[in-house]
Amino acid sequence: MFKPVDKTRAFEAVVTQIESAIYSGEYRPGDFLPPERTLVENFGVGRSTVREALRILESMGLVRTSPGSRSGPQVDATMTPGLTRMLRGAVRMEQIPVVELVQYRIIAGAAANRLAAHLRTEEHLTRMAEAIDAMASAKNTAAFAAADDGFHAVIREAAGNRLLGIIGGVIQDATLDLVAGAVSPSAGGRKAREKFIAVHRDVLAAIENRDGDTAARLAGQTLYAGYAGSLDAEQRTRLRVLLGPDGAPELPGD
Numbered sequence: 205m206f207k208p209v210d211k212t213r214a215f216e217a218v219v220t221q222i223e224s225a226i227y228s229g230e231y232r233p234g235d236f237l238p239p240e241r242t243l244v245e246n247f248g249v250g251r252s253t254v255r256e257a258l259r260i261l262e263s264m265g266l267v268r269t270s271p272g273s274r275s276g277p278q279v280d281a282t283m284t285p286g287l288t289r290m291l292r293g294a295v296r297m298e299q300i301p302v303v304e305l306v307q308y309r310i311i312a313g314a315a316a317n318r319l320a321a322h323l324r325t326e327e328h329l330t331r332m333a334e335a336i337d338a339m340a341s342a343k344n345t346a347a348f349a350a351a352d353d354g355f356h357a358v359i360r361e362a363a364g365n366r367l368l369g370i371i372g373g374v375i376q377d378a379t380l381d382l383v384a385g386a387v388s389p390s391a392g393g394r395k396a397r398e399k400f401i402a403v404h405r406d407v408l409a410a411i412e413n414r415d416g417d418t419a420a421r422l423a424g425q426t427l428y429a430g431y432a433g434s435l436d437a438e439q440r441t442r443l444r445v446l447l448g449p450d451g452a453p454e455l456p457g458d
Contacts, residue, residue, distance in 0.1 A: 226267075237278075240276065302434070314421075315368060319416075356372075360372050
């Protein structure tokens with residue numbers, strides 16, 4: 205099915221053909237591509253060209269290679285890890301400021317909370333409550349942050365929008381370390397931690413009561429309260445635009 209390619213930047217043409225075969229469904233997650241030797245013959249290029257193309261496809265999260273395996277590269281089941289790596293790199297290369305990262309998280313978080321409030325199941329509520337309990341019992345910052353991520357992952361699942369779930373998860377994973385570098389609410393003292401958990405319980409209550417407006421408002425308020433303290437007045441104003449006239453909690457310097 206693969207065709208010989210022009211030798212000029214041949215690895216790009218190889219990437220394009222394999223990429224198209226995967227996106228079209230000719231090769232599905234879990235399937236194996238032809239072995240390297242067969243790919244060399246099919247494309248009419250050298251072994252180094254095929255290896256470079258496979259390296260790129262692997263970095264994109266499309267395939268997995270196993271050195272020494274007699275089978276060809278395997279089509280990966282998910283592109284999310286590759287997307288996360290690329291997006292994390294793009295955020296750093298473009299030097300996206302913290303205020304813009306928080307703005308996006310407010311927008312996506314409010315939408316996810318609103319949808320989850322109307323579409324959640326009892327199982328979702330149980331898992332959200334378990335995530336909050338894990339936050340409360342966490343022994344260190346890493347465990348606390350992992351439980352917090354788990355809470356929001358369940359909300360994205362409950363929202364029922366696959367694109368929002370994928371992009372939201374990628375954005376959170378890709379920007380977590382950058383945002384945490386500016387300020388980390390999970391790394392604060394006991395009072396800050398307890399307040400953070402209390403807000404999560406409020407979010408859970410709103411979702412349980414199918415109160416989408418409150419759930420959406422709390423998403424913005426939580427992020428504003430957590431991160432606005434590290435921003436200047438102009439940046440805080442940029443966040444408040446997303447919260448509405450009465451949506452932002454008062455902070456020193458507002």
